[in-house]
Amino acid sequence: MAQDMTLLWGSGSPPCWRVMITLEEKNLQGYNSKMLAFEKMEHKSQAVMNINPRGQLPSFKHGSNVVNESCGACLYLESQFKSQGTKLIPDCPAEQALMYQRMFESLTLGQKMGDVIYYNWKFPEGERHDSAVKRNKENLITELKLWEGYLQKASGSFVAGKDFSLADIIFFPGVAYLFHFGLCEERYPKLAAYYNCLKVRPSIKASWPPTWLENPKAQDMLKDF
Amino acid sequence: MAQDMTLLWGSGSPPCWRVMITLEEKNLQGYNSKMLAFEKMEHKSQAVMNINPRGQLPSFKHGSNVVNESCGACLYLESQFKSQGTKLIPDCPAEQALMYQRMFESLTLGQKMGDVIYYNWKFPEGERHDSAVKRNKENLITELKLWEGYLQKASGSFVAGKDFSLADIIFFPGVAYLFHFGLCEERYPKLAAYYNCLKVRPSIKASWPPTWLENPKAQDMLKDF
Known part of the structure; x- marks a missing residue:
């Protein structure tokens, strides 16, 4: 369970989806997940701005560690949970x-x-x-x-x-x-x-x-x- | 010495420079280095196209492994030479x-x-x-x-x-x-x-x-x- 993680995301956004797939592959279900609506400008809401000064989704936090950039969040999760779930970076x-x-x-x-x-x-x-x-x-x-x-x-x-x-x-x-x-x-x-x-x-x-x-x-x- | 590596690059290009700095930090001097001129369209030359179908610089090869994308090449070099030179990804x-x-x-x-x-x-x-x-x-x-x-x-x-x-x-x-x-x-x-x-x-x-x-x-x- 990943109760120390929070993901703010928007439906259909490829960068958000990347982080969600990574969380699934690394068996990190149970994170705090909040879907926000781009069309209501919720990506510019205070909840997002507190984590992400760019006002963009995804916004991702693990404990007090913030990685909002989608490729960065995926690399971080693979590195932190290397031996858990799917191995995402081949050794060869x-x-x-x-x-x-x-x-x-x-x-x-x-x-x-x-x-x-x-x-x-x-x-x-x-x-x-x-x-x-x-x-x-x-x-x-x-x-x-x-x-x-x-x-x-x-x-x-x-x-x-x-x-x-x-x-x-x-x-x-x-x-x-x-x-x-x-x-x-x-x-x-x-x-x-x-x-x-x-x-x-x-x-x-x-x-x-x-x-x-x-x-x-x-x-x-x-x-x- | 990194004689099994080839880097084709252009002067002043930030993506090329990233790979060059990484090679220096990982003590991988001695690679085959070839500076090409964008203004002469040398990034579209056959030598580049053979490694990189996008006709872009940098073009980078380690043995038969090709990684032309600059961030990818830097991550690859850090992973392959983790204990050599500067440690580029913190553990904390x-x-x-x-x-x-x-x-x-x-x-x-x-x-x-x-x-x-x-x-x-x-x-x-x-x-x-x-x-x-x-x-x-x-x-x-x-x-x-x-x-x-x-x-x-x-x-x-x-x-x-x-x-x-x-x-x-x-x-x-x-x-x-x-x-x-x-x-x-x-x-x-x-x-x-x-x-x-x-x-x-x-x-x-x-x-x-x-x-x-x-x-x-x-x-x-x-x-x-």
């Missing part, structure tokens, strides 16, 4: 190298996805350009094809080898987000196979965004990608 | 939590810095707006003030406590970049003190960008920030 140097490489490349996928999905949110109307929308789309498609190729050559069901690892924890929520926003499974068969394989993993099922359960495919923004 | 849970938090927050500083410095490079002329330039400037200033506050409250000379750590390796090259681009030392006294303290550290001096030695303050883009 070759596997470890690939694990770190894919883990951090996943952040680039997240950025390119964000450039498309949050375009209207990021830029006020007078600053929007069709040429930028087109470029962001092309960049995301290039990125998706790169990952499709990685998975084509992968030696197992996971993104960095034969075992589930931290790379999957960072990568999977982004992949789920893409399909939630309408990405075509037929056009990206390896990404779709990966998604369908991992979505039934207990840690992932247990932490599935509750708002997605109510509304399984909210938007088709990516259907032509 | 509280120190470790802060280390991971500041390490990943540094990536946000890098993004906000990039939004300002690379604005004209990222957006073609017809897509540029004074309102965006103003917003990017405000965002970077807010970010700088946050870090100035962190350093004000810090318990030592380093960004995450009393010892040099991986957080400094990720953070410092960005700070050096800011001052190289003209940030005012008087306006950010804590950042300036941090910069002046660390710039004489042997690992950092040994890996100082050669193009900066020739041209110590290239631009004053940030002088009014």
